[in-house]
Amino acid sequence: MNHLTNEQLEDVMQGGDADITHLNQCQDCRDSLAEKQAIAARLRSAFMSVKADAGLANRVRYQINQNNETTETAKSIQHTWTTRLHHKLWPALAAAAAIFIVLVPLSMYVLTPSTATAAQAELVMIHQQNLGSHREFYNDADPEKLAEYFKDKLGFTPAFPCTGQGMAIRGCCVAHFKGQIVGSYVVDTPKGVISIIVVTDTPRQMGMTHMPEKTGYEQSLWKSSYAQCNMVTVRLGDYSYCAIGEISKISHEYLRYLLSRLLPNIQQ
């Protein structure tokens, strides 16, 4: 008696045609089928518990809207050009389009109430990218080498985190914030990964609220939460140092603690 092949058993599992007569008569084939079905059912139930983090949907939505705005702007400009050129108004329109190109991205931050959200979303995005496997970090045990890296990339050297107490710098990198290059550190801490992003925007411009607590050096702090991330920012000189971590692991208080550890270096 020829048993059903694996491919035939696959067909049976899919509810397709198969030699049912043989299956009814053959205990071995029935056992094989039952085993395959048990594995399939258990695999299905194992994945029932896997659910995407709520923040993921927000991040996807944000990126889609960003892409959409860029596309719509481009389409709008193209449409204006093609229709008005027939009226020989292109010099005036070229100027208008140029203004449009400049004003639309700017308006995201300056003219609309979503200014703060957009800035915070970008900060979260940088943090998420830092957590991703594709982010390339520059790392060197020598702090002077790290300083050289930032000097080369940013034109200045931001302060470096004071490590120890289970904290270590995973690496430095540059990212884009509001179309400009900014510096970022990633710090591994006992509670989780924290990104520190150094930007020129003030905490208020980024929509953060003032914290009653201060650092050990009496520096004011601002905080915010967005897309499952907590953020705390300290303003030092011309730069804001924004520390970001996931809400589930990193509290505002812990971020404040980390920023306080940055201060001895910052004040150098």
Place this chain on the structure above:
Amino acid sequence: MKTSSESFEEIALPHLNAVYRAAVAICGRQGEAEDLVQDAFIKAFERFELFEKGTNCKAWLFQILRNTWIDRLRHQKIAGLTLPLDEEIVARASEDGELKWSNAEDLIENFSDEQIIKALGELPEDQRLTLFLTDVEQLSQKEVAKITGVAVGTVKSRASRARSELKNKLSSYAKQMGLIGGEK
């Protein structure tokens, strides 16, 4: 009239969890899976005009997810032509060393969800996705063939090999846990 992002959110975004589960099946790690899903959804949005309304959006997203994953592997230079060889080895191993389970249903309930997902993650690349799509998403062999870019016959043999290999992995876990002996 709805904007393209509104339509996309309405049609594609409800499948986020399913796509995320597929990403976990493909790459195993949660952080990387999130990254992969984000990239896949951006690509899907960019190509949304090409999506035929009324067809299976989830299957379309799975296809984009797989392509995004392959692009990543290429980028990391860890893809290449190793897959057929891997599959061959797995197939041989499955034929040579398959353990008999006296009561599959009872035995398999002893494993945690994490162990099951981990065992799946140890299979060769395309076997993971094929088994996920076949067993978890319960797509038809034809749909899986379209998503993975192979013939229906290949889907059948790949799913069968993957399940055998998964069983072998779970058998070795079971031995470690003292649930079964080493009898064949």
